Structure formats: C-alpha cells, structure tokens
Amino acid sequence: MVEQGKFIDVKGIQTHYHEAGQGEPLLLIHGSGPGVSAWANWRLAFPTLSEHYHLYAPDVVGFGYTERPEGQEYSIDVWVNHIIDFIGAIGERKVSVIGNSFGGAIALHLVNRRPDLVNKLILMGSVGNKSTLSDGLDAVWGYTPSFENMKNLIKIFSYDQSNAENNDLVEMRYQASIQEGFQEAFSSMFPAPRQRHLDAMALSDDELKSIQAPVLLIHGREDKVIPIAETSWEIAQLIPNAHLHVFPNCGHWVQIEKTEPFIHQVIEFLNQRKTADMV
Numbered sequence: 001m002v003e004q005g006k007f008i009d010v011k012g013i014q015t016h017y018h019e020a021g022q023g024e025p026l027l028l029i030h031g032s033g034p035g036v037s038a039w040a041n042w043r044l045a046f047p048t049l050s051e052h053y054h055l056y057a058p059d060v061v062g063f064g065y066t067e068r069p070e071g072q073e074y075s076i077d078v079w080v081n082h083i084i085d086f087i088g089a090i091g092e093r094k095v096s097v098i099g100n101s102f103g104g105a106i107a108l109h110l111v112n113r114r115p116d117l118v119n120k121l122i123l124m125g126s127v128g129n130k131s132t133l134s135d136g137l138d139a140v141w142g143y144t145p146s147f148e149n150m151k152n153l154i155k156i157f158s159y160d161q162s163n164a165e166n167n168d169l170v171e172m173r174y175q176a177s178i179q180e181g182f183q184e185a186f187s188s189m190f191p192a193p194r195q196r197h198l199d200a201m202a203l204s205d206d207e208l209k210s211i212q213a214p215v216l217l218i219h220g221r222e223d224k225v226i227p228i229a230e231t232s233w234e235i236a237q238l239i240p241n242a243h244l245h246v247f248p249n250c251g252h253w254v255q256i257e258k259t260e261p262f263i264h265q266v267i268e269f270l271n272q273r274k275t276a277d278m279v
Contacts, residue, residue, distance in 0.1 A: 003018065003039050003043070005017050005018040005019070005038070005039070005057075005059075005065070006018075006019065008086075008089050008090065009089065010082060010085045010086050010089045011082075011085045011089075012069075013061055013066065013067050013069060013082065014066065014067040015058055015059065015061070015066045015067070015082070015086060015089070016037075016038075016058070016059045016064055016065035016066045017038065017056060017057060017058035017059065017086070018038055018039060018042075018046065018055070018056075018057040019054075019055065019056055019057075019090075020046060020050035020054075020055050021049070021050030021051065021052070021053050021054050021055050022054050023052060023053050023054050024053050024054065024096065024119075024270070025053070025054045025056065025092045025094075025095040025096070026049065026053040026054065026055050026056070026095065026096050026097075026098065026270070027056050027057075027058075027083075027087065027092075027095045027096070027097045027098070028041070028042050028045075028055060028056070028057040028097075028098045028100075028103075029057075029058075029060065029083065029097065029098065029099045029100065029103030029104075029106050029107055030042065030057070030059070030060065030063065030064075030100055030102075030103050031100040031101035031102045031103055031125075032063075032101060032102035032103075032140070032141070032189070032190075033101075033140055033143075033153070033157070034140070034143040034145070034150070034153070034173075034176075034177040034182070034183065034186055035173055035174070035175075035176030035177030035178075035179070035182055035186075036063055036064070036176075037059050037063060037064030037065065037176070038057035038058055038059050038064060039057070039064075040064075040173075040176060041057075041100055041103075041255065042057050042255065044255060044256060044259045045255050045259060045262065045263055045266075048260075048263050049263060049266065049267075052267055052270075053096075053270070056086075056090055056092075056095070058083070058086050060079050060082060060083065060103070060106070061074075061078065061079065061082045062074045062078075062079075062185045062186075062189060063182075063185070063186075068181050068185050072185075073188075074185070074188065074189045075200065076105065076106070076109060076200050076201050079106050080106055080109045080110055080113065083106055083110055084110065084113070084114055084117065087117055093117075094116070094117055094118065094119050095117065095118065095119060096118070096119045096120040096121070096122070096270055097110065097111075097118060097120075097121050097122065098122040098123075098124060098266065099121070099122070099123050099124065099126055100124045100125060100126070100255065101124070101125045101126060101127065101225070101226055101252065102127065102201070103126075104123040104124060104125070104126020104127060104128055105126060105127045105128045105201035105202075107121055107123060107126075107128075108121075108123070108126070108128040108203055108208070108211070109128075109201075109203065111211055111213050112203055112207050112210070112211065115211075115212065115213065118213050119213070120213060120214045120215070120216075120269065120270055121211075121213050121214070121215045121216070122215075122216045122217075122218065122266055122269060122270075123215065123216070123217045123218070123232065123235070124217075124218045124219070124254050124255065124262075125218070125219055125220060125223055125225070125226050125232075125252050125254060126217065126219075126226065126231065126232060126235070127198060127201050127202070127226055127231060128201060128202060128203055128208075128231070128235060129202050129203065129205070129208060129230075129231060129234055129235050129238070130199070130202045131198065131202070131226075131230040131231050131234075132195070132230060133194055133195045133198050134224065134225060134226065134227055135224075136156045136224035136225040136226075136252075137194070137198070137225050137226065138194055139152070139153065139156055140153060140156070140157075140225060141189075141190035141194050141197070142190075142192065142194070143177070143186075144187075145174065145177050145178045145183055146174070147170060147171070147174050150170050150173050150174040150177065151164050151170045152164075153173075154169065154170060154173065156224050156225060156251075156252075157224075157225060157251055157252045157253050158251045158252075158253055158257065159220065159222045159249055159250050159251035159257060160251075160257060205238055208235060208238040208239050209238050209239070209240065211239045211240070211241075212240065212241065213241070214241045214242075214243075214269075214272075215239050215241060215242040215243070216242075216243050216244075216245065216265065216266075216269040217232040217235060217236050217242060217243065217244045217245070218232075218244075218245050218246075218247070218254055218262065218265060219231070219232040219233075219244070219245075219246055219247070219254070220246075220247050220250030220251045220252060220253075220254050220257070220258075221246050221247060221248045221249070221250060222248075222249065222250060222251050223250070223251055223252045224251060224252065225251075225252040226252060228246065232244055232246075243269070245265055247261065247262075
C-alpha cells in the first residue's frame with residue numbers, strides 16, 4: 001500500500017511528495033523504473049533518515065502521483081526544471097540531494113546548473129556521464145505491463161534472485177505499473193532506440209570536473225542496470241571532491257538490498273562537515 005503524501009503547486013503542476021523529519025533539508029529523487037514513485041524508492045530508508053534530516057521526496061513530473069499535464073513531452077530539461085521549481089516551492093534555499101539512477105542524473109544536472117542550491121550530493125547507481133546502454137536498462141525502459149515482465153525486471157534489479165519469487169513484491173510493482181496514466185507516460189519517455197535518452201542525461205567530462213560540491217557515489221557491484229565500470233567508477237575520477245563506496249553482493253536496488261548500510265553511508269557522509277566544524 002502506498003503511503004499518502006501531500007501536494008504542492010510547482011509552477012502549475014500539482015506535485016505529490018512526502019515530507020518528514022526536522023533539521024537540515026535532504027531531497028530524495030527517485031529512479032525511472034515502471035510504476036516507480038518516491039515512496040516505492042525510499043520507503044525503507046525514510047523512517048531512519050527522518051530522525052536526522054528534514055526529508056522531501058517528490059514524484060518527479062511524469063511519475064507517481066504528480067499531475068501529468070496533457071500533451072507534456074518529457075526530457076532531462078523538463079525533469080531538472082521541475083526539481084529546481086520544487087525546491088523553490090517548498091521554500092528551501094539549499095538542500096543536500098540523494099539521486100537514485102535516473103534521479104542521480106537529475107541531481108548532477110541540478111548541481112551543474114544551480115550549484116547555489118546544493119550542499120552535498122549522493123548518487124546511487126547513477127547515470128550522468130557518457131556510457132553505453134546496458135541490456136538491463138534497455139529492458140527497464142522497454143517494459144510492457146505483465147506480471148511475468150515485472151518478475152523478469154526484478155531479477156535484473158536484484159542481486160538476490162529470490163526477490164523475483166516473492167509474488168507479493170512482484171504483484172505490488174506490477175499493479176503500480178498499471179495504475180491510470182502511469183504506463184502511458186512511461187512508454188512515451190524512452191522509446192527505442194534508447195541510447196539517445198541515456199546520452200541526453202550525460203554531462204560532459206568538463207562539466208563533471210567543474211562540480212565543486214562534495215559527492216558520494218554509492219553503487220552495487222553486481223548492478224546489471226547501470227554497470228559500475230562505465231558510470232560511478234568514471235564519474236568518481238572526474239568530480240574533484242568525490243568519494244566512491246561499492247557494495248558487494250548487491251544489484252541496482254542498493255537502498256532495498258543494503259538498506260541499513262546504505263543509511264549509515266548517507267549519515268556519515270552528510271555529517272562529516274559537522275564533525276570537522278566541532279574539532
């Protein structure tokens with residue numbers, strides 16, 4: 001069952017989001033899987049992270065329960081502008097950001113365009129540089145709704161293949177993908193050939209080298225959707241103040257397969273400056 005969030009007007013788009021906690025603002029941006037929403041992505045991490053930070057987790061336009069404007073064409077510019085406008089709408093001047101996969105690309109474009117809005121950046125299984133479309137990502141973006149297709153996707157997402165035998169999980173994700181408007185919008189975003197959509201999300205090497213914010217990259221070693229070798233490994237060598245943490249025995253769902261260690265990495269990274277200031 002999806003936890004009900006709240007709505008806010010973002011430049012005319014009724015935007016659904018979840019909010020919890022107090023303290024420093026932390027914005028969580030979800031990925032691009034079929035039927036995805038902010039809550040589907042972040043529900044396991046939300047309770048603990050909200051004890052430390054003021055969390056905001058929006059459904060990016062075109063996804064989840066955010067309004068889908070009629071005739072809307074989707075692109076990285078549309079998604080990044082929506083997030084910039086969301087930050088303005090909630091009244092925060094500066095946020096730290098966790099971006100998952102597609103959400104990581106949005107986060108990188110955000111800090112590239114508006115570095116004044118970003119404190120620290122955490123990228124999890126992220127795209128954002130020039131890389132080759134994997135068979136896994138091609139399958140994710142090419143999904144057509146059926147129970148079996150969702151089961152196959154969960155096999156691709158997960159290191160632990162028993163997740164695909166959890167019929168409740170498969171059914172939950174399948175039902176999410178067939179809610180009214182979800183698949184119609186999703187199928188319009190990444191039509192074949194799909195390499196061009198991945199290319200559109202990439203920053204140049206020079207743009208990545210110019211990012212001054214502290215960045216933590218987190219990646220599952222066995223990620224079949226966004227393989228680490230062409231993405232986080234390369235990005236970590238371009239961004240000046242970047243750290244890379246690799247989880248073994250982990251696929252694309254780091255926040256689900258390694259929930260507690262993932263949360264520990266986030267808190268340790270975000271609290272580093274506070275600790276330094278106290279010394």
